[in-house]
Amino acid sequence: MARTGEKTRRTVFAPRIAELFRAHRGEPLFRLEPDTIGVAGPDLMDALLRARPANAEERPTFKPVLGRHVTRAESAALMRAVGADVRAALGTPPTPDPAALVGRWPGVAHNYLRDLVFGREHRRFRVLVDRRLELTPKITWAAVTTGAAMLWRPGSGPTSHLASLVLDADNFPDRRFAMYLYRRVAAPVCFTVAALVTNALWLGAPFDDDTPNRHLIDEALRLLPPSWNILRVASPEFGAVDRRIGAADDVLLLPLLSHRDPALWDDPDGFRPERWRGLDPDHAPGYLPFGHVRERCWGRNMVLPLAEHLLDAVRRGGLTVDPRQTTGRVPLDGLLEVADVRVVRR
Numbered sequence: 001m002a003r004t005g006e007k008t009r010r011t012v013f014a015p016r017i018a019e020l021f022r023a024h025r026g027e028p029l030f031r032l033e034p035d036t037i038g039v040a041g042p043d044l045m046d047a048l049l050r051a052r053p054a055n056a057e058e059r060p061t062f063k064p065v066l067g068r069h070v071t072r073a074e075s076a077a078l079m080r081a082v083g084a085d086v087r088a089a090l091g092t093p094p095t096p097d098p099a100a101l102v103g104r105w106p107g108v109a110h111n112y113l114r115d116l117v118f119g120r121e122h123r124r125f126r127v128l129v130d131r132r133l134e135l136t137p138k139i140t141w142a143a144v145t146t147g148a149a150m151l152w153r154p155g156s157g158p159t160s161h162l163a164s165l166v167l168d169a170d171n172f173p174d175r176r177f178a179m180y181l182y183r184r185v186a187a188p189v190c191f192t193v194a195a196l197v198t199n200a201l202w203l204g205a206p207f208d209d210d211t212p213n214r215h216l217i218d219e220a221l222r223l224l225p226p227s228w229n230i231l232r233v234a235s236p237e238f239g240a241v242d243r244r245i246g247a248a249d250d251v252l253l254l255p256l257l258s259h260r261d262p263a264l265w266d267d268p269d270g271f272r273p274e275r276w277r278g279l280d281p282d283h284a285p286g287y288l289p290f291g292h293v294r295e296r297c298w299g300r301n302m303v304l305p306l307a308e309h310l311l312d313a314v315r316r317g318g319l320t321v322d323p324r325q326t327t328g329r330v331p332l333d334g335l336l337e338v339a340d341v342r343v344v345r346r
């Protein structure tokens, strides 16, 4: 359980996360499992992430697909394509009807973002950003395989930059590979931004008019970082950084804990967006919501404007969390997010 600023909302974390806070908050390094060391000290996190680059299996977005390596050039092309699609969507955003954002978040936010960025896409692509695909990898496999089997180009309407990468592939295995990658880059646009803005609403809505969106985002990312851990598998470089890390130990870096370390933050559990007035999120020690400076998230430059766009819509529409909802649950389920936030008009 954790306090949420001065609001009367309680955030209830999944037992394993609550246990991490209870047992390890403020500890720079600790044994988490027989073969895993947890790390939350800012200097140690920095040294370990500098020790070596992430390997192919550790890269969340571009780990191999069906055993096939994703090259640097392919990754860069995909990110350029989705970036162009997000920019196009934000270039002529429809003013959202506030009523469309009322309901249960993050689901409502996810669907709004899906329609904003991928709404004009042919169904075979749009289905790849569906929340239901999270339920089982088999559904993703079926959606990808069916879409890849379709040879024809969608007849009318614009084709997104991202879909063009699939349609340009000239055989089934390449098309299927490209469909998986479409899913890998398109889905996080909806999942992660919906999680981030849901968390911000839960923590602080209704927001003061004079608090900039960026400060709300930085503070929500601090208290509820959707990417709450960064895994690095055992490797000889780590023992050289700290002798307590054995040759067979994986390392789990925990921004979840460093973001609430009482030695680093005043009122560590309080939602205080104003603290960011004098702080640089790129250089605050132990603050790693988008990873380490050396390998920072490639999606950040589209996540931030999308999150700001949603927050603007929330503010313009006078939306907030239903005052009758006083408990928000954070399950242990991939992204760290409050699972079911009821958003209403004030």
Ligand code: HEM
Residues within 6 Å of the ligand: 054, 058, 059, 060, 061, 062, 063, 082, 184, 185, 186, 188, 189, 190, 192, 193, 196, 225, 226, 227, 230, 231, 288, 289, 290, 291, 292, 295, 296, 297, 298, 299, 300, 303
């Ligand atoms: C709230 C939104 C997001 C957060 C908090 C976030 C967080 C992170 C973090 C912590 C890392 C570093 C991981 C590591 O070092 O192991 C990372 C890397 C990365 N992120 Fe994000 N991310 C977000 C959204 C996105 C989106 C929407 C995309 C793509 C469309 C994306 C693509 C990537 C890529 C390509 C990398 C580099 C590593 C890799 O190859 O996967 N991220 N992100």
